[in-house]
Amino acid sequence: MEISKGQSPHTQPNMRTAKVYTALESLLCVNCKQQQIIQNCESFLKLDAQLRNKRARELKVCLNCLRGGHFLSNCNSRSTYKKCHRKHHTLIHLEVNKANETIPIPQQIVNENTITNTSNQTNSTTNLSSSTLNAQTLLSTAMVKVNDTEHNSHQIRVLLDSAFQSNFVSEGLFVPQISSALPTHTFNRNAIEIPPNIKLADPRFNESRPIDVLLGAGIFWSLLSVGQVKVNQLILQRSKLGWLISGELVNQRFISDQTRASFFSLNELDHKLERFWQVDEFTSNDHILTNDEEYCEEYFRKTTTRDEAGKFIVKIPFKASVHNKLGNSYDVALARLKNLERRFETNPVLQENYIKFMQEYQRLNHMSNIENNNDNAFYLPHHAIIRESSETTKLRVVFDGSCKLETGLSINEAQFTGPTLQNDIFSIIARFRLHQYVFTADVEKMYRMVWVHPEHRRYQRILWRETTNDEICTYELNTVTYGTTSAPYLAIRCLIQIALDNQDYYPLESQVIKEDVEYSQEYSSLPSLDMSQ
Template sequence: ALVNKNESLTNVQRFYYLKSALKGEAAHLLNSLEVTDANYNIAWNLLKERYENRKLIISTHIKSIFELPLVLKDSHKSLRSLIDNFNKHLRSLKNLELPTDKWDILLIYILVNKLDTTSKHEWEKSSVNNSDLPSLADLLKFLVDRCQILENMSGDDLSKQLLHKRSTMNHLAINNSTITKCPYCKGDHMLFRCSEFLKLSVPNRWNEVKKLKLCTNCFRSNHFNNECRGSYCRKCNRNHNTVLHNNSNDRSQADSTSSTAPKENPTLRRDTQEFRTQSQTHLVANTTETIITTHSFCPEKYVVLSTATINIKGEMGKLVSCRALLDSGSQSNFITAELVQKLGLTGSKINMEVSGVDKSTTNINKRVTTEISSLFNNFRHELGFLVLRDITGNVPINNIAIDNLKLPHDINLADHEFHISRKVDVLLGAGIFWNLLRIGQIKLSNHNAMLQKTVLGWVFAGSINCNTNDEVQALHSSNVDVQDQLEKFWSIEECEAQRDFTNEEIYCESHFTSTFKRDSNGRFVVRLPMRDN
């Protein structure tokens, strides 16, 4: 509006500003208009005719206020989201010159009923002694203050969790650590931090560990090497401490001088990391055989799969636009690993096998949960997705000519570029597919295709005539490399590397081990550690 009223600009300049500010359906509406002085007013009137529906805009904002999600958990994040969304729609109604300042009683009732039980109780308690009716400003101030309180409390809870975690670590030290001093120089430090020990050559370090009868992995004396559950070498992933790592020549020499050093063994054993390293050595020869059959083929009809452009929520609440394939024949929803990384989603590790056509199987090792939403309305839905590297090839296989389809210009296409061969980021399965459909179909003449109305927009579906002279299909038959399957298994089972403790944490562990005792009730009693200053 500011650009439109700026008298220093020409209509051509205004038109350029207008087109640069549009995207999606609105931009598509003006694609046929050239940037000229005369066309600016035509473009402006087209947009006003399409989108300046005051009644619909007001109804949409009021409906959004009534349909604000319930706050199910006493959380500052949920409350802030409720406040922000409520204020957004209320400001829009004020800008439309509606008397929202007279709606306090109604808006308070709606907003309070969206709160969790604890927040409702606190609100009633804060206003019970007030004989006057509370205002909307009072409620919003109460909610902002409550968000601040909950946020401060969540910080305290985090500190308690960290304290509990460290306390648990100290309790475990009773069973796992009986040596608090260096067994090599008798100093007050661990062996892997001993400067005298680190001055030795790697073969001599192996010999010293053998003389001291220590585990070559964690440097403790209460178990054998093949029973150790500690972390492995960070350089080669073998079952020894990182300070004992050496190149292949020195390592062979060390292996010959130490019976406790790990040896190559092709059989499966508990030492999963060692087996993984060996499998990488012994399975190198297992190459993948691929048979490729290529031939020209042109079917009379080409079936177009239904796609839609949707918004998907990232880790920090940011919405990212992506392309979704609608598949009523899939029991699960899928998402590409590339999009998961872009969204910053962490997810959870799983071990699942998904079967497809001709009983072909794919192993899945990650699952994420996030929210999808429509570009054209308030539809939102939380879904679980299985993570794949690639869902399918480009859809469609080749670009499709749509000049003779005679698509209506007054509808919102779910995917404006459904005819362009592009990758798919998300697959929406049968669990959500039927909930997306709405009443409404448009048959396209001279084609076995139609437009189906959904909450994501109108999707193109069906088959069209094949106008290409030559289409190439490549059929691949592949024997899966055993090494790939093993790597997927290890990615599920692999534990995180153990981190190094600080000097203060080591002191706390030592202090606990040396001062704890049990009282007459069986409880642990330990002296509080105090700093020197």
């Protein structure tokens, strides 16, 4: 600032004139070099508190007023951050929790913990919460042995919760996950003095493991028995499943931070709606094949042959080398066979029909007895499906390609599904009603009319014997097997190939096969009886 005496035409005599020279450099943001203060700098505000703190130190500005030319120790400002009463700016404040871990405060409102992603067509919501646990609460769990409809025995872990109105079963049947693993942390059970005469319903209650079934209030109270023991803040409650343990377990070793993030996406719902609309619409069967579907078509054309009798010989479209990494399937197939035999003991009629089915399989050469060899082979478990409404075969043996091994994989997950080759059901029904005369046809044993290449039959092995007095034998299934992922595609693809190979000689018949086949069923109509001859 400069003050001088003088006169001008616009000032009175002896009027003092002041000239002010402003240093524009002081208004430049030290971060972006724009004419603004750093508190308004968009690029600086985009950073979280931890990065802003780091950036301020790099710029060598005062951490209290965020201005240059001096440091925190020389700052003339007496203001402090009111939350922690320390001398630093609000924008670079770092929140410290009880465990002395540094957590940056979000740039937006602190209480806002729901972030909705609207940057694209994906509708999703992410919830984030953080809390400090000073104790671990144990919930009542029990190990229970259950039998499925095939009388196979399974050991499952049950959570008993009187606050639930419903019962839940995990992904094997209904919901993908009942709860997180319980307890939240594995701990040493020796920290609890459990009386030696008490047999716990869940001997491994201290290990953090997944929950298979949740039993709510409708069952919970009926399981309780008379008897209760209190150990510190834990309650041991007698039940029909054994002694249940629950309550709060306080131990300094359990103090830890838990951060839970849950992500909800509407993509799956959108996909299901899209599939519903596709079924509901009248569409043609012409669609663009995916890369996997194109691979299946190319693989079929390259590997499929026909024998002297005209039968198709196909190879299974496997995914890379996944089928060689499935794990031990022999023991699973053996256990399932023995469970089936226990079922035969209580149902002789089932055993008789089952034996007849397997004898027919052998008589038609659809399976062959081989020497037991575990090398690079897959053994399919099998069970019976009863269809009382069937006019031909009331019992069908289904080979379980969806059976998961210890690796978590199944033979079905190692196969490509292949493209959908048949028309949608709406188109088939519309053509079925088009003309005056209608007819239907059924391709008997359609899947078993297609042979599997000998190199791939080792992935279709089964264990079988007619009675428990016989030796367990190993068989290879020689034909496309019902119950495997690629079976529908391979069978229908061969049927369509017959139509393509003969369309010059039988154009009408070929068109009917290509347009009006729904799996092994044929539904079509003709304008006159003469055309059906």
